Amino acid sequence: MAISMNELKKGMKIEHDGIPYKIIEYQHVKPGKGAAFVRCKIKSYLNDKVIEKTFHAGDKCEVPDLEQKTMQFLYDDGDMLQFMDNNTYEQIALTYNQVGDVKKWIIDGTNCDMLFFKGKAISVEPPMTMNLKILETPPNFKGDSQGGKKPANLEGGAVVQIPFHIVEGEFIKVDTRTGEYLEKVK
Secondary structure, rough: EEEEEOOOOOOEEEEEOOOEEEEEEEEOOOOEEEEEEEEEEEEOOOOOEEEEEEEEEEOEEEOEEEEEEEEEEEEEEOOOOOEEEEEOEEEEEEEEHHHHHHHHHHOOOEEEEEEEEEEEEEEOOOOOEEEEEEEEOOOOHHHHHHHHHHHHOOOOOOOOEEEOOOOOOEEEEOOOOOHHHEOOOO
């Protein structure tokens, strides 16, 4: 199915030159002379590169063959990360490059959203928030201010800034999109 220029919107997924993209910026331009056009910034799902693309009247884009599945992260075998489809129990292995920064937010047993393009896994998204255990953080000292922060190494590998009163071994809730501490888990 083809998408025309006037149907394009921010957040829409399109396929251009055989590559799936997401529109991250959208601007409809009506110059004083000539036909209107759409100027977009589009981000590739395959390599996260952002490019600018101008669409003129009559230009068409295809809807990409994307499928999203919930997959469970099983384990890191040293070379690849192993995921399992929650419905079919089929296992898929992805390289560290394919997973990218998501690795620091997931631990064994985490359900993630995996995006497939033409049947091939192309990206992994962690849950919006995760409850993670603090593995290492500096100790508290008398006189530490209430509003201050200190770094904490979490079990998935992420490092976040936490309040001084939280110590090693406790669990915290973290926003995986921003990397911010949200609250202490009771």
